[in-house]
Amino acid sequence: MTDYKRIIEQLEAKETQANRQSDMVNHPPHYNKAGIECIDAIAAATGDGFEHYLQGNIMKYLWRYRYKNGTEDLNKARWYLDKLITEVEGYYDDKS
Numbered sequence: 693m694t695d696y697k698r699i700i701e702q703l704e705a706k707e708t709q710a711n712r713q714s715d716m717v718n719h720p721p722h723y724n725k726a727g728i729e730c731i732d733a734i735a736a737a738t739g740d741g742f743e744h745y746l747q748g749n750i751m752k753y754l755w756r757y758r759y760k761n762g763t764e765d766l767n768k769a770r771w772y773l774d775k776l777i778t779e780v781e782g783y784y785d786d787k788s
Contacts, residue, residue: 716764717767717771718771731775743776743779743780746772746773746775746776746779747776749768749769750769750772750773750776753766753768753769753772754766754769757769
């Protein structure tokens, strides 16, 4: 196998791994049943407490990233932080 082919295969393998990791962060299949995202059901069930739920998950993933899933957990913390920012921005936009 040529060096060029080996490099291409390595890059493709990294891309595949990144795509799998992204799916597990943004839309894990085990959190979507019957077309309902679990996060949406939790938002509906917790009402005003939803921001606290998001905050707790941010803390959890930051706490454990060094011991469990590394950058995947950091990406999950970022996902929850982005969700929290969207919630807070929406709250304050509704108040003005």
